[in-house]
Amino acid sequence: PSTNSLRPVKLKINIYDETSDFDFKKLDLITKGIKPCLKAAGHDLELLKTNRNVLLIEEFSTTGLTGNTDNSEYENIQNPKYEKWISFWYGEGLQNKNLRDLGSRGQGKITYNMISGSSSVFALSNQEDGNNNLLFGKCELKKTYTIQKKSYAYKAYYCDVDNINDPDPQPLPIRDPKFISNFKKSFKITRDKESGTSWLIPYVSGSFNSENIITSFIKEFYIAIVQGILILEVNGTRVDSYNIIDILDDCN
Secondary structure (H helix, E strand, C coil): CCCCCCCCEEEEEEEECCCCCCCHHHHHHHHHHHHHHHHHCCCCCCHHHHCCEEEEEEEECCCCCCCCCCCCCHHHCCCHHHCHHHHHHHCCCCCCCCCCCCCCCCCHHHHHHHCCCCCEEEEEEECCCCCCCEEEEEEECCCCEEECCEEECCEEEECEECCCCCCCCCEECECCHHHHHHHHHHCCCCCCCCCEEEEEEEEECCCCCHHHHHHHHHHHHHHHHHCCCEEEEECCEEECCCCHHHHHHHHC
């Protein structure tokens, strides 16, 4: 949760398919460049055709991905809890939260990539007491791979860079206002200036539906919801401390 707010955390989750006005043509365009990488690293490209749903998760009243955004050296940071940008994008599987925090095991960051048919996740983050509109993405490949006799690492980023001519440039968040405005419009992101992060996970299975998501969240975060710490909204259905029992009855 945000350190400056007494408001509950709100998670707004939407699932979009090709019958919606989500811009799938633009999504296919921006992910086109990683197809050769996915194929070379042993991924199933058929998932890009069969998994035609998109999961959008927007969190409000959280801190966002705080900390330095122009450094990828996770090992050198002093306090991982306050360097969430580096921790998420470059510190896979490493715990950076207090055990009392929601989702403290350090596993969620790789799970986002695992449920995507393109093994990718995009994020638009507003830092609490920091920078706004930080757009970044990452493709987590199964292994290192070779294309035209050149070897590549098992990660690819959707980002800006500090020096395009550098053989190993530093990935940086995209911050161009017009670019971000178009990205938000195309992909239904509602975040304005509120601190927190919006997560876009493309090419997910049709097994992700409102009922399954609501049931899973209630099982995992029942106490937080009952205590009013967390409010969940899935495809327009709100789950909070006042209606959680009724929602559970509807799901059973």
